[in-house]
Amino acid sequence: MKKRLLAYPYGLWIVIFTIIPLALIIFYSVFTTDATGIHFTLQHFKRVFEPIYLSVFLRSIKIAAVSTIVCLLLGYPMAMILAEKNLSKKSILVVLFVIPMWMNFLARTYAWMTLLEKNGLIATALGFFGVRLPSLLYTENAVILGMVYNFLPFMVLPIYSVLVKIDKAVLEAAEDLGAPPITVFKRVIFPLSLPGVSSGIIMVFMPALTTFVISRLLGGAHFTLIGNLIEQQFLTTRDWGFGAALSVVLMLMIMFSMSIALRYEKENEGGGLW
Amino acid sequence: MVKTAIKRIYTFLIFLFLYSPIIVLIVFSFNSSKSRAHWTGFTFKWYVEMFKDQQIMTSLYYTITIALTASIIATIIGTIAAIGIHSMKKMPKAIMTNMTYLPVLNPDIVTGISLMILFILVKLPRGFFSMLLAHITFNLPYVILSVMPKLKQLDNQVYDAALDLGATPGYAFIKVVLPQIAPGIFTGFLLAMTMSIDDFVISFFTTGPGVSNLAITIYSMARKGVSPKINALLSLMFAGVILMLLVINNRMSRDNGRRGENVI
Numbered sequence: 001m002k003k004r005l006l007a008y009p010y011g012l013w014i015v016i017f018t019i020i021p022l023a024l025i026i027f028y029s030v031f032t033t034d035a036t037g038i039h040f041t042l043q044h045f046k047r048v049f050e051p052i053y054l055s056v057f058l059r060s061i062k063i064a065a066v067s068t069i070v071c072l073l074l075g076y077p078m079a080m081i082l083a084e085k086n087l088s089k090k091s092i093l094v095v096l097f098v099i100p101m102w103m104n105f106l107a108r109t110y111a112w113m114t115l116l117e118k119n120g121l122i123a124t125a126l127g128f129f130g131v132r133l134p135s136l137l138y139t140e141n142a143v144i145l146g147m148v149y150n151f152l153p154f155m156v157l158p159i160y161s162v163l164v165k166i167d168k169a170v171l172e173a174a175e176d177l178g179a180p181p182i183t184v185f186k187r188v189i190f191p192l193s194l195p196g197v198s199s200g201i202i203m204v205f206m207p208a209l210t211t212f213v214i215s216r217l218l219g220g221a222h223f224t225l226i227g228n229l230i231e232q233q234f235l236t237t238r239d240w241g242f243g244a245a246l247s248v249v250l251m252l253m254i255m256f257s258m259s260i261a262l263r264y265e266k267e268n269e270g271g272g273l274w
Numbered sequence: 275m276v277k278t279a280i281k282r283i284y285t286f287l288i289f290l291f292l293y294s295p296i297i298v299l300i301v302f303s304f305n306s307s308k309s310r311a312h313w314t315g316f317t318f319k320w321y322v323e324m325f326k327d328q329q330i331m332t333s334l335y336y337t338i339t340i341a342l343t344a345s346i347i348a349t350i351i352g353t354i355a356a357i358g359i360h361s362m363k364k365m366p367k368a369i370m371t372n373m374t375y376l377p378v379l380n381p382d383i384v385t386g387i388s389l390m391i392l393f394i395l396v397k398l399p400r401g402f403f404s405m406l407l408a409h410i411t412f413n414l415p416y417v418i419l420s421v422m423p424k425l426k427q428l429d430n431q432v433y434d435a436a437l438d439l440g441a442t443p444g445y446a447f448i449k450v451v452l453p454q455i456a457p458g459i460f461t462g463f464l465l466a467m468t469m470s471i472d473d474f475v476i477s478f479f480t481t482g483p484g485v486s487n488l489a490i491t492i493y494s495m496a497r498k499g500v501s502p503k504i505n506a507l508l509s510l511m512f513a514g515v516i517l518m519l520l521v522i523n524n525r526m527s528r529d530n531g532r533r534g535e536n537v538i
Binding site for chain 1: 281284285288289291292293294295296298299302310311312351352354355357358359360361362366370373374376377379380381382383384385387388389390391392395407408410411414418468471472474475479488489492493496500504505508511512515516519523
């Protein structure tokens, strides 16, 4: 029996449940069907570039980028702290860091509503000190906070796993040669951690760009990101063509941003395509 | 000294940030009124009442049956596929590996919608079965990507030696190959379970009326306020996960003295 035949059932599965569905999305984005048959059209893509939709795209990119930067700024020091602890303490901290992800992500996001709402815990606590804030919930900042909260581990863990692998001897060598800590960080640690940083950026930016749940829960019903727009096309207005075109543009954006980030990735396992 | 203090405070603040919603959730599972913001007194009643709540119990049932079935099926198909892919030549191997990455890299929402379109077009009624198919689909890559590295580390000569000593290929596989790749299979299974239990987006698009998992139920409740019974259930599940982690951690530290990192 040839062993590679074993991969064929799975190959069939991918074709049916991954390739064909994606092909269907592309099909709906460029073809319309009516009584006279199937026609090629670019009208859906033209609509994507109308000002209202373009502004949704820009807003989504901006919010995802801000969340990614905040995650990087908060996460990098955290990854460094995790990486420098001794072995037993380190593993406990890392486990503690990952545990929150085992609580359902919707429930955690919902709990933020409790914390942020008008008479919520944060407002009450701040009111105690005489600070009155305008509503926290249903704002852009609440959405960014939700994204940072949900995706921070995706930034910290890849950076951490690169940092722990750095040979301590290299750092000692730099110190012995007279480099002050800042220089050691700038010239040795940071460049060596770039693969982790780039995968962290991908792992935060991608879900932040495509989510529709965080924006719906923390941004309110009228807060529209690309994800919400796509969801509406399929579930509310039932405009599959336009929804499909939006999805194709979203996929292209993801591929584009990934190809940029992956340039820094040295250990590229799965072959050239991605 | 100042440096360590700053690091401690920073770590504390980050952990506070990560844990505060969870603490809120757990605390309010003991709150006697339905309010999600005001503390009115301590009670255990939600922990009793959740078992009587039809909607919550059905969604728990669907969450667990779908996660278990999907990850078991994905583990079987995925392990077999990984063995097949591993023995392929360079070119088809690269194609298969890239195709495996596709659902991982594709945005959830696109995966969910593309499957929804497929199910609508082939007139498969959306519900338990369609959701199960979708879960198997997004679980498969995690199993394959966990098993493949183990296969790479495998020494083929041991398998050949077993054959030379008269073992049938099936017997040699079970006695020689399987024990060596078992940790990868187990990791893949656990990953698949976790992804499945936590999934909202893909389930949301591929399920039908009457069939919802916990995440969908929470989403539909979020607007008018999630019942404290859900808080109670999630707190219990969370406690279960921590207990399981402690057990695994203990066993692992007994086994090889290294702790923690292997668990995740």
